[in-house]
Amino acid sequence: MASSSLPGNPPSGLTDRSGSFFKLIDTFALEIGELKREMVQTSPTVDKEPMDLQGLESEVSGVYLQSLHCGGAGGERDSGYDSLRRRMSVLDRLTQTHPVWLLLAVSEEEASRILIKQPPGVFLVRKSAALQRKILSVRLKEDQSGTPISHFPVRESQYTFSLEESGISFADLFRLVAFYCISRDVLPFTLKVPEAIASAKTQKELEEVSQLGAGFWDSALCSQRRTSPRSCRPLSRTLSPQRTNRNREVEGSQQRLTGAHCDSAPPTLRSCATPPSFHLERRHSSGPLCFVNPLFLQTHRHHHRCEDDPPTNAVKSDNDLENAEKSSVKPLSSSQGSEQHVNKIKLNGKSRDPPPRPPPPRSMPRRRPAPPPPGPPVATTRPKSMPEAVAATRQQQSSSRRPAPARLLMGGKPSSPSITASSPISVPSNPPPPRPKKPDLEAHRCHIALDDETIAKALSRAKFPPCQPPPAVPADVLLKNNAGSPSTPKERGHQRLSDMSMSTSSSDSLEYSQSPGFSLGLAPSPSRHLNHQDPVEDSSDDDEDGDEDEDEDYGVSLETDLEMRHRPSFKARRRRVGVSLSGGSFILPRALKGRFRKVSGMLSSLMTPERRAVKRIAELSRDKSSYFGSLVQDYISFVQENRGCHTSGMDFLQTLRQFMTQMKAYLRQSSELDPPIESLIPEDQIDQVLEKAMHKCVLKPLKSVIEVALHDFQVSSGGLQQLRENLALAKTKRPQELGVDGAVPPDPLAIEKIRHKFLNMRKMYSPEKKVSLLLRVCKLIYTIMQDNSGRMYGADDFLPMLTYVLAQCDMPQLDTDIQYMMELLDPSLLQGEGGYYLTSAYGAMALIKNFQEEQAARVLSSEARNTLHQWHRRRTTQRSAPTVDDFQNYLRVALQEVNTGCTAKTLIVQPYTTTEEVCSLCAYKFKIPDPDTYALFLVIEETSQQLAPDTHPQRIKAELHSRPCAHIFHFVYRRVPNLNLCIPAIMHNGNSLQVE
């Protein structure tokens, strides 16, 4: 939608008079236009969906985040980090020190032994082998009779963790524990974090504790109050500020929650010093805090009510920015609703800036005309921010729209009434107001959806003068405030700045406009600006997540969501909710609105643990200093360089599948994931999450390579040609000739639609998503077949129809796609509906491929039959446990030549392959004429050593990987300087690498 949204801007002419009324009208007109446009082209809409979703998501999630994205990795640079140091939330502390208390391998006895020496409330989490569940073991008070240690089983439902008997669920274990440190809920009292962890002042201290792992409990640290910081290594990735921030946020929300509904929560916690912000992370990947049920909702809402009114206190964050960017451009008015929502949420989150002012009516704040703001600022701002927006709007505007309401900067008059907005008021008084929201499509839609009456009401409401200052402040304002005014929370302010500088070109203009007089009228322009940049930003910092979203939306967003993995498409649902509600906020009863909003927020938060885990694994896979990362990267480069080493497409796909399965097994068994995936994802979901992660780490980067390779095989085997011919022949057949009997075949229009769906299917890299799209096609065929007849058609009718449809679609490329799915789909899905229809599609394709013969013999060639047999056998035997050995067999070796520099190749090297063998392989691969003068060297940083012929490079590599401090190393094949060919043993210089 992003693209189409541009046109939605209100006409620039508007400026002067206009009251909000006109603006509104205008907005509606625009929206309706937009709606029409959308309705007309359905398919495009689908395509656009991802954007919408993002908008929505950002709206929801963006709200919370304060510490902006520092992007992926290192966010330590900004002030968020400082603040972290000063104050770390319980969740931060817990997350960073999980090696201490998350002891899944520890037995009950051992747990009791550890805890008995601890004060009441101290706990650890272990896993009971007998129950196959995680257990929270807690030290009870001395005076309590009975056992000194109590054990609380953790229940893992599909998406959440909770204590037995408690109705409160959490996205992961850390949040659960953090919550119980604050509120006892079903526990006898709140949990207590060990003193050394609770009192740690710096990351270093925490890290120190963390490094002790289970040994902490017996260490001096444990008994000591706190230790002086030692020098430490750089923070590990997992400890990065970004994450902490997020955590903190979560915690904040939890605290809030606590305050609201748990009396047990210590009062002090409520107003915690740390800014408890309740934010979702900007990429939703981490957002959720705790997701509870209706009860939570209720309280939550309450909170909102009281708190959110004060519009101002929200701190600006990236999220806002993000929101702005993401949402499509649209008249402000429409977006208000959602903004408000956001505001609300935000406010809640940030209990820390208490809102001084009386709550303004949530609903219409922005609309009403406000006193004209100081002119100058406006004027200045405009020029800068305007250009893009204006351009965008222009075309639209040219159409007969009535002059747009002043509030949009379009017109550019400085002091126009429109500008009057309340901003002046709100801004000065408080800290930055809640977010600037960008108009978003959803809002548009909702508006449109409302009936006339509602609209009328809204209009009339809009006319009312606001009783209070409008809650929402434009993003600009916020930005400015943060940047300029000391009054704003420092950290956030800082971050904001940094964000701005890094992210958008428009930042300048934004700052510029910062002047006090900032009026609402201006707001739109900046937001537009942001929107404009959206794509760029997104892609740059959100990169992966971004596309992931896309994919997901693509595959799943609409109708059917494949239950394949019983995983409801939250996205789709969420999106719907968002669409219908978010925008309409100003019209809907507030309460209702709030509720919906929350619901959608919760849904989105549900997505997070999984996405977070996937993201983490994906990051790890790119980190070549990790073992997992090097395996994946080596494999990927091997595949890229050695496409030709497979005998057939199927063979190729099988090795891919095998690799993914093995890597999944490795991830489950190894401890490379930190924190362990079991603490983030309920047991029964882990496999799916890993599968998804593998798709992302392996299939995604290789998608184009695979496509090309499959196509090549198809061409070289002559299969493509045969398929083409037979498809052409089959296409001429009537449904009856293909066995269709009675059911209604799709008309050309429907065929076109199906083709389109197939084309979309081809764009996916995830086999699951492809299958889900295939299922949509099947669903559509079924719908057409049944055509109100009420008859239930079984396979006797469906398979011929599917064959007919495939013939009509005439897409030879589908063959490789089906092959891709058949071979790569998670084996656990093969027996379900996805597997069934995939099998049917494969069968139908096979029939078509052999159409001519089939015509003659009426049966498939025995060859085809055998292929099918083999396929199933393979796919079912594949489930046997993979061994780690198989996938370690890649070794990247660089050839270093004096003249030409370095070239590298990835070789298959078995663990027991000797250096001598590797050398001869290298000689062959690099085409070295005089291999005797070459040898294999291990280069670690500055040092280099020649490897003896009888050493095993893979084992050396494994050993290097297992060292605590990873050095960068390379295997280099190069000429031996002194022709001293036979060096008996590894030369020891510095590191001894005697592996044998």
Added chain:
Amino acid sequence: MAIRELKVCLLGDTGVGKSSIVCRFVQDRFEHNISPTIGASFLTKTVPSGNELHKFLIWDTAGQERFHSLAPMYYRGSAAAVIVYDITKLDSFQTLKKWVKELKEHGPEDIVVAIAGNKNDLGDIREVPMKEAKEFAESIAAIFIETSARNAVNVEELFQKISKQIPPLESPETESDESFKLSRQPAPSARRCC
């Protein structure tokens, strides 16, 4: 209770009522929340069986001769196969025998085979005597039952019988040997005859 997913494959001539039997089974009684599926060629239903829940993943196959060659893909990995014939069509019973043979040769080793003579509400135009069919079934140690999908006769029973023949999950390792043997006995299935 643990849920076990059991793949069940439906074989038989076209028109004998394979789909009707499944639809009847899935839609009647019990869970009215039939999992929303795409079409009637793949349906699921969960029924309790002993200490377990059996979730039947029912794969319908196309009965026309031209699709016969695809059947292996459908029955591979099945825990059970239901071969359906129409008691009013002798031909369909002959086809059934072919299916039994094929399963014996290419099917999963321990597949449970059930033979269902459908349309027993049309007894007056019966072509396949119940006795003959029953004896055939016994000779191959298959489950036998006559059903009427139209009148909902014996459909539930058919699947119950299958459930009973599915070996329980071997729980503790120690017992596995024994339970394995025990479970195998009743379902020697379609091996070695005909």
